[in-house]
Amino acid sequence: METPSSTCDEGSELDARSQSDYADFDDLDRPPRRGGHHREPSSDASSECSGEPGSPYGSSPYPRWPVCALPARATQPAPPLLKRLSTTRRAGAGGGREGKAGDGELQLIKERFSKLLLGEDMSGSGKGVSTSVAISNAITNLYATVFGSCHRLEPLPAEKKSMWRREMDCLLSVCDYIVEFFPSKEMLPDGTTREVMATRPRPDIYVNLPALKKLDDMLLEILDSFQKTEFWYVNDKGQKDDSVATPCRPASQRGDGKWWLPVPCVTKPGLTETARRDLQQKRDCASQIHKAAMAINNGVLAEIRIPDLYKQALPKCGRASVGDLIYRHMSFPGKFSPEYLLDCLEISSEHEALEAADRVEAAIHVWRRKASQSHSRSPWSAVKDLMESDKNVMLASRAEDVLLCLKQRFPGLSQTTLDASKIQYNKDVGQAILESYSRVLESLAYNIVTCIDDVLFADEAARKIA
Numbered sequence: 001m002e003t004p005s006s007t008c009d010e011g012s013e014l015d016a017r018s019q020s021d022y023a024d025f026d027d028l029d030r031p032p033r034r035g036g037h038h039r040e041p042s043s044d045a046s047s048e049c050s051g052e053p054g055s056p057y058g059s060s061p062y063p064r065w066p067v068c069a070l071p072a073r074a075t076q077p078a079p080p081l082l083k084r085l086s087t088t089r090r091a092g093a094g095g096g097r098e099g100k101a102g103d104g105e106l107q108l109i110k111e112r113f114s115k116l117l118l119g120e121d122m123s124g125s126g127k128g129v130s131t132s133v134a135i136s137n138a139i140t141n142l143y144a145t146v147f148g149s150c151h152r153l154e155p156l157p158a159e160k161k162s163m164w165r166r167e168m169d170c171l172l173s174v175c176d177y178i179v180e181f182f183p184s185k186e187m188l189p190d191g192t193t194r195e196v197m198a199t200r201p202r203p204d205i206y207v208n209l210p211a212l213k214k215l216d217d218m219l220l221e222i223l224d225s226f227q228k229t230e231f232w233y234v235n236d237k238g239q240k241d242d243s244v245a246t247p248c249r250p251a252s253q254r255g256d257g258k259w260w261l262p263v264p265c266v267t268k269p270g271l272t273e274t275a276r277r278d279l280q281q282k283r284d285c286a287s288q289i290h291k292a293a294m295a296i297n298n299g300v301l302a303e304i305r306i307p308d309l310y311k312q313a314l315p316k317c318g319r320a321s322v323g324d325l326i327y328r329h330m331s332f333p334g335k336f337s338p339e340y341l342l343d344c345l346e347i348s349s350e351h352e353a354l355e356a357a358d359r360v361e362a363a364i365h366v367w368r369r370k371a372s373q374s375h376s377r378s379p380w381s382a383v384k385d386l387m388e389s390d391k392n393v394m395l396a397s398r399a400e401d402v403l404l405c406l407k408q409r410f411p412g413l414s415q416t417t418l419d420a421s422k423i424q425y426n427k428d429v430g431q432a433i434l435e436s437y438s439r440v441l442e443s444l445a446y447n448i449v450t451c452i453d454d455v456l457f458a459d460e461a462a463r464k465i466a
Contacts, residue, residue: 062397071223099464112170113426127271132432135171136423142167143440152233153226153451161220168216171433176203178430204303208296212437215289219444222282230275231455233262264455270463276456283452290411290445299439300431306365308427310418318363318370318395321457324358331391338398338405353410358417360403365418367396414445 116135120127123272128134150156156164178393200206230267292413329341346354371392407413415423426432 008372018274019142050413051161060405088098108166112167116174130427131430132426133424135174135299135429136432136436138424139168139171139436141442142171147440147444147447150447151231151451152224153223153231153264153433153448153455155224155226156220172209172437174429175201175209175433178202202430204300204434207381208300208438211292211439212434214294215293215441215445218289219284219441219448225282228302230271231264231266231458233264245449253303264451264458266459266462268462268465271455271459276459279452279455283449283456284362286445286448286452290442290449293438293445294411297435297442298434300438301419301422304426304428304431304435306424307421309425310421311365313367314362316366316370318366318392318399321359321366323359323365326402330395330402336398336401341402342405342409347406347409350410350413352408352412354416357406357413360399360406361416361418364399364403367392367399389392430434 010302014077033389045247045315096308115122116131119130120137121128121132123420142164146156179199180202181197182200184196186196187193315321322330325344326341329344330336343400345356347356423435
């Protein structure tokens with residue numbers, strides 16, 4: 001009986017050493033304990049395993065389980081959010097805690113997450129929104145705070161950039177805990193393996209979130225690159241912000257629609273060839289980022305479940321939704337051209353485009369629902385239903401082409417009624433984060449492209465005058 005006693009004594013010493021690893025978290029005032037201070041627990045464990053008098057297992061008729069030495073437990077790693085904020089726990093000589101992030105950042109974390117958990121209702125009355133809607137609103141409001149007044153091609157102020165990085169890290173840290181289970185194998189100390197359920201990031205978050213972070217960094221790099229430019233801006237009163245030797249009359253392609261935005265100006269000969277080429281390259285890059293963010297946003301919105309309230313509000317007939325003119329063009333048996341249809345509609349404003357998009361999108365779901373319905377009636381009725389089903393599939397496909405062409409003509413189009421309903425009634429936190437993050441990056445990229453187009457328009461006007 002000496003072998004179990006020595007084994008258990010060794011295990012208790014290892015357990016004592018592992019407890020010393022957590023001494024800094026259990027009691028910061030006491031110095032770390034060592035294995036030599038735990039002789040009494042070691043002797044108790046030895047008596048329990050050896051079956052000596054006084055041991056509860058001394059007269060047991062059942063065989064005793066073999067006791068194996070356990071490996072020392074490593075110190076628990078810091079949570080992902082604390083790692084991201086560079087706040088690591090380190091035990092010094094006195095057992096204190098040092099961290100790069102101050103109390104202000106930790107207080108910010110508590111405040112942000114308390115608002116998310118309470119659904120933006122700090123009164124605690126239970127009238128708050130869901131967590132997914134709260135975090136979507138938080139990302140949208142943060143974007144409006146940081147980039148809402150940025151209407152010029154210039155670097156983002158340091159305090160706003162720091163605010164954007166810090167608070168987005170807080171909001172995106174929720175994705176660290178949105179995981180899925182998968183079967184895996186674990187190696188035991190004795191060399192045997194066993195099957196366990198491990199965790200990994202959810203596929204949509206694992207694929208889309210790193211891509212969105214990369215797009216975010218690229219957009220900030222584009223803004224940071226406008227340090228020294230050959231153009232400047234005038235305010236809404238027509239006064240110059242900077243002194244320039246040979247000013248040129250400001251020209252804008254926006255007209256009077258957005259008169260409050262600053263107007264770019266260039267010198268009379270226009271931009272140099274190097275500056276013009278560099279500006280065009282940045283525009284192409286921002287345009288590609290806009291398309292990538294739009295693709296991610298459309299993919300996430302397509303995965304979000306359609307609310308029941310939206311389905312109940314759909315009309316019974318797709319023709320009543322789109323109108324007679326659009327229906328006649330889409331039901332024509334010959335070749336269909338969505339560009340020709342939009343030319344016939346003569347849509348001139350974003351308000352009219354959004355209204356048309358809502359009607360076409362509602363008709364798409366009406367025709368899809370009719371195409372998926374199955375009927376069990378007479379043979380002739382079955383053939384008739386099959387013909388109508390094929391027609392509904394054709395109409396839904398053509399309506400999708402019209403909707404895509406409409407969004408391409410108006411890239412700054414607002415959310416449709418269906419998209420707004422999905423965001424409002426969505427309960428998936430991961431999808432809410434991906435949708436809102438991609439939406440604000442899409443808006444930022446579009447604003448950068450628009451600002452560059454204004455500068456290129458002013459350059460073209462200056463070259464014509466010269």
